[in-house]
C-alpha cells in the first residue's frame with residue numbers, strides 16, 4: 001500500500017505517537033535498497049513496520065546467491081534476528097565475517113559498515129531492529145562504495161580489538177550491557193554475533209514465568225525472544241509489563257493476544273505483524289494457542 005516510505009515517520013505521519021497500533025500487512029512499507037542513482041546490481045528488499053525518531057522495526061530478505069551492496073551503515077545500533085536461512089555478514093571495515101543462522105542474533109553497532117550475503121538456497125528472512133535512527137536523513141550512505149576488506153583484497157581498514165567479543169553467555173546482571181557495553185561496542189568497529197550459547201537468558205515473572213532470551217540489551221535498545229508456553233490452568237500469560245521506551249512486538253508465526261490494561265483493548269498479532277506499544281503503556285501477553293509462542297520484543301528502554 002505504502003508508495004513512499006519516510007524514515008523516522010512510519011506508519012504515523014504526524015505526532016504524537018501515543019496510541020497502541022497493530023501494524024498489519026497493508027501498513028507495512030516495502031523498500032528496495034539501494035537506489036537507481038547508486039546502482040541496482042545488488043539489492044535487497046526490506047519491510048518497515050514502524051520507524052520513529054526512537055527506533056525502527058523491520059524485516060528483510062536477501063535472495064539466494066545474492067548480496068546487497070554498497071555497504072550500509074546506520075545512525076543507530078542495528079540488531080538482527082535471523083528467522084529463516086543463513087545470512088553471512090561482512091564488516092567491510094575490518095573484514096570480520098559472521099554467518100548468522102536461524103534463531104541467532106547479531107549486533108552491528110552504530111556506524112559499522114556491512115554487506116549481507118546469502119550463500120544458501122532459500123531466501124533469508126531477518127528481523128532487523130534499529131535505535132535510535134535508521135538513517136540520519138532520507139538518503140543511503142554512498143561513501144562506502146567500492147571500499148572493503150576481504151581475502152587478498154584490502155582497500156579499507158579500521159583498527160579493532162577482539163578482546164571485547166563475549167566468550168560466555170550473558171547473565172542477568174549483564175542487562176544493559178549485552179553483548180557489550182553500548183559505547184564500547186560503538187568504538188570497536190566490530191560485529192557481535194549472539195548464537196544460542198551467548199544469549200542472555202532470564203526468567204520473566206514469578207507467578208507467570210516466561211523465558212526471555214536477550215540478544216542485545218544496551219543504552220539504545222533491548223531485543224529479546226520470549227518463549228510464552230501453551231497450556232496451563234488459564235491461558236498462559238505474562239505478568240503485566242510496561243517500558244520506559246517505545247516497544248514493538250513482532251510475530252514471525254503464530255498468534256499472540258495482547259491486553260492493554262489502561263484502555264481494556266485487546267489486540268492479536270499474527271504472522272508478520274507488529275504491535276507498536278508506546279512507552280508507559282501497561283500490557284499483558286496471552287497464549288490461547290496449542291503451541292508455545294515466540295514473539296520478538298524490542299524496546300528502547302526496559
Ligand SMILES: [Fe+2]
Nearest residue numbers: 072073074078
Ligand atoms: Fe543495515
